[in-house]
Amino acid sequence: xxxxxxxxxxxxxxxxxxxxxxxxxxxxxxxxxxxxxxxxxxxxxxxxxxxxxxxxxxxxxxxxxxxxxxxxxxxxxxxxxxxxxxxxxxxxxxxxxxxxxxxxxxxxxxxxxxxxxxxxxxxxxxxxxxxxxxxxxxxxxxxxxxxxxxxxxxxxxxxxxxxxxxxxxxxxxxxxxxxxxxxxxxxxxxxxxxxxxxxxxxxxxxxxxxxxxxxxxxxxxxxxxxxxxxxxxxxxxxxxxxxxxxxxxxxxxxxxxxxxxxxxxxxxxxxxxxxxxxxxxxxxxxxxxxxxxxxx
Amino acid sequence: xxxxxxxxxxxxxxxxxxxxxxxxxxxxxxxxxxxxxxxxxxxxxxxxxxxxxxxxxxxxxxxxxxxxxxxxxxxxxxxxxxxxxxxxxxxxxxxxxxxxxxxxxxxxxxxxxxxxxxxxxxxxxxxxxxxxxxxxxxxxxxxxxxxxxxxxxxxxxxxxxxxxxxxxxxxxxxxxxxxxxxxxxxxxxxx
Numbered sequence: 001x002x003x004x005x006x007x008x009x010x011x012x013x014x015x016x017x018x019x020x021x022x023x024x025x026x027x028x029x030x031x032x033x034x035x036x037x038x039x040x041x042x043x044x045x046x047x048x049x050x051x052x053x054x055x056x057x058x059x060x061x062x063x064x065x066x067x068x069x070x071x072x073x074x075x076x077x078x079x080x081x082x083x084x085x086x087x088x089x090x091x092x093x094x095x096x097x098x099x100x101x102x103x104x105x106x107x108x109x110x111x112x113x114x115x116x117x118x119x120x121x122x123x124x125x126x127x128x129x130x131x132x133x134x135x136x137x138x139x140x141x142x143x144x145x146x147x148x149x150x151x152x153x154x155x156x157x158x159x160x161x162x163x164x165x166x167x168x169x170x171x172x173x174x175x176x177x178x179x180x181x182x183x184x185x186x187x188x189x190x191x192x193x194x195x196x197x198x199x200x201x202x203x204x205x206x207x208x209x210x211x212x213x214x215x216x217x218x219x220x221x222x223x224x225x226x227x228x229x230x231x232x233x234x235x236x237x238x239x240x241x242x243x244x245x246x247x248x249x250x251x252x253x254x255x256x257x258x259x260x261x262x263x264x265x266x267x268x269x270x271x272x273x274x275x276x277x278x279x280x281x282x283x284x285x286x287x288x289x290x291x292x293x294x295x296x
Numbered sequence: 297x298x299x300x301x302x303x304x305x306x307x308x309x310x311x312x313x314x315x316x317x318x319x320x321x322x323x324x325x326x327x328x329x330x331x332x333x334x335x336x337x338x339x340x341x342x343x344x345x346x347x348x349x350x351x352x353x354x355x356x357x358x359x360x361x362x363x364x365x366x367x368x369x370x371x372x373x374x375x376x377x378x379x380x381x382x383x384x385x386x387x388x389x390x391x392x393x394x395x396x397x398x399x400x401x402x403x404x405x406x407x408x409x410x411x412x413x414x415x416x417x418x419x420x421x422x423x424x425x426x427x428x429x430x431x432x433x434x435x436x437x438x439x440x441x442x443x444x445x446x447x448x449x450x451x452x453x454x455x456x457x458x459x460x461x462x463x464x465x466x467x468x469x470x471x472x473x474x475x476x477x478x479x480x481x482x483x484x485x486x487x
Binding site: 001003005006007008009010011012014054055056057059060065066068069070092094095096097220223224226227228229230231232233234235236237238240241244245248252279280282283285286287288289291292293 | 299303307310314324327328329331332341342344345346348349350351352353354355356357358359361362365366379382383386387390391394395397400401403404406407408409410412413414416417482485486
C-alpha cells in the first residue's frame with residue numbers, strides 16, 4: 001500500500017507460498033516498487049546517498065519516503081534492511097498498533113483489568129444468548145419509556161484492544177438494564193438461565209466501580225486510535241497525541257489511582273520510544289496545531 | 297548559505313511566527329500539509345521537508361482495511377483463483393474505490409479528541425500560551441542555531457526593542473531545539 005496520501009494498493013503477497021522472512025519480503029517489496037504504478041518515483045536512493053547527498057536534498061525529489069509497518073521482528077528486520085539499502089529514507093512503526101499495545105498494557109492495570117474481565121463476561125453472554133439479548137432489549141425499552149436513557153450493548157473484535165474501551169463503556173451504560181434483566185429473568189414468559197458468574201458480574205459493586213473509573217481513559221484512547229488510523233491523519237499526531245495523553249494523565253482521569261496512572265504513563269512512553277523515529281518528532285515540531293504543547 | 301544554516305534559520309523563523317501569532321489559532325483545523333503549502337513559502341529549505349513529512353499518515357491501517365476487499369475477492373467459493381488474479385482483482389476494486397473518494401487532505405478536519413487534548417492544556421494555562429519560561433539553550437548547539445538565524449534573518453542592530461525581539465527569537469529557537477529528537481532529525485536530514 002502506498003499513500004499519496006490517498007492509499008493506493010500496489011500489490012499483494014500471499015504468505016505461506018514462500019517463506020515469510022525479511023529477505024523474501026524485501027525482495028517482493030522491491031519488485032512491487034519497481035512495478036508499473038511506481039516506476040520512476042520509487043527508485044533507490046543508495047547511489048545518491050553514497051555520492052554524498054543529504055536526506056534533505058532527497059526530500060525534494062519524487063520518491064516513496066517512508067516505510068510504515070507493524071512491529072513483529074520480521075517486519076522490523078525488513079524495514080531496517082530497506083532503509084539501509086536506501087529504498088526508503090526512514091521507517092516507522094505503526095501508531096495505531098502502538099496505541100493498541102498501550103490499550104493491552106492498560107488491560108494489565110488492576111482497575112482496567114477488573115473492568116475488562118467483568119465487562120467481557122457480561123457482554124459475551126448477553127450478545128451470544130438470543131433469549132437473554134431479547135429480554136435485555138425489552139427491559140431497555142421499558143426503562144427508556146420511563147425516561148431513563150439506556151445505551152445499546154455493543155461488542156468489538158477481541159483483537160482490537162482499544163475497542164474494548166467502548167465495550168466497557170457500553171456495559172457501564174447498560175448496567176441498570178442488565179440488573180433489571182437479571183431480576184426479571186425468572187418472571188418473564190420464557191425464563192432464561194443466567195450463569196452465576198454473569199449474575200455476579202452484573203450485581204458486583206466493585207465491577208461497576210471499576211467500569212466507571214476505567215472507561216473515560218479507555219474510551220478516550222479508543223477515540224484517539226480511531227483518528228490515528230485515518231488516511232488523512234498527519235504524522236505529527238503520533239507524537240502529539242502520545243505526549244498529551246502522557247502529560248494529562250498526571251492530573252486527569254482521576255478515577256484511576258495515581259500509581260495506576262503512572263503505569264499508564266510508562267506504557268505510553270515505552271511504546272512511543274520503541275515505535276517512533278526522529279522524523280516523527282520532527283513532524284510534531286513542524287505542525288502549528290501542536291504549538292502550545294511544544295511550549296510546555 | 298550552507299544547507300544546515302538555511303534549515304536552522306527556517307526552523308527558528310517558524311518558531312518565531314508561532315510565538316508571535318499565539319500558536320496560529322485560526323489555522324487549527326487545517327491539515328498541516330496545507331498549512332505549509334499555503335504559508336510555508338518564506339521557509340524555502342524547510343517547506344518541502346515539512347509538507348512531505350506531514351502528509352505521511354502515522355499508521356499502516358490502510359493495509360489492514362484492504363483485507364476486507366481481499367475477503368470479497370478470495371471467498372470460500374472462489375478459492376482456486378491464482379495469486380495473480382487475486383492480486384489484480386484486489387487492486388482494481390480497492391484502487392477504484394479510493395479514486396472515487398474526495399480529496400483526503402482537503403476534507404481533513406482536526407478530530408475532536410485532539411481539540412480536547414489542547415482544550416485541557418488551555419484550561420491549565422489560561423490561553424494556551426506556555427505558563428513557564430522556556431528553558432535556557434543548552435550551550436554550543438543553541439549558540440550556533442541562534443547565530444545562524446540572526447545572520448540570516450536580522451537586518452537590524454541590537455539595541456532597544458530590536459534587542460528584545462532578538463531575545464524573543466532566541467527563546468523561540470530554544471523551544472524548537474529543546475528536544476533531542478529534533479536535533480537527531482536535523483542531523484539525520486543533513487547527514
